Amino acid sequence: MDNLDELDKTILRILQKDSKKTAKEIAITLNLTISPVYERIRRLENQGFIKKYVAILDKKLINRSVTCLCQVSMRYHTEAFIEKFEQQIQDLDEVQECYHMAGQVDFILKINVKSLEAYHEFVRYKLSKIENIGVLNSTFALKEIKHTSEYYI
CATH class of the missing domain: 1.10.10.10 (Winged helix-like DNA-binding domain superfamily/Winged helix DNA-binding domain)
Incomplete structure (x- = not known):
């Protein structure tokens, strides 16, 4: 900078x-x-300061208005298991963001879906199929207060 x-x-x-x-x-x-x-x-x-240009869509208009923050804790913390999880998450279109965390929770996923039923299906048929997940803790946004893609510079 x-x-x-x-x-x-x-x-x-x-x-x-x-x-x-x-x-x-x-x-x-x-x-x-x-x-x-x-x-x-x-x-x-x-120089890489501008990575790409994107269109930010209105999640309500594209029927993805339910935002879930899902905390994932792994059973085993070997490098191989962590790398495999990171690779598998890349294939899940519902996952908009994924962060590897320090502390009690290993990963936080931001997921946007159309309904609670759609989230249940996502967990049941996709996320739960990933090996080594020990605990999932899901929280749902009631209201979006601030959402920006801008960095303060």
């Missing part, structure tokens, strides 16, 4: 809010010409 100046940070903030902004639109906002803005964006992409 040391190699980012304030202009780079401003460009990143603009693109986090709306990745469809063109170099021309950003240049106008910053009172600059298009070329240096375009070159900075390309450099930020090439």
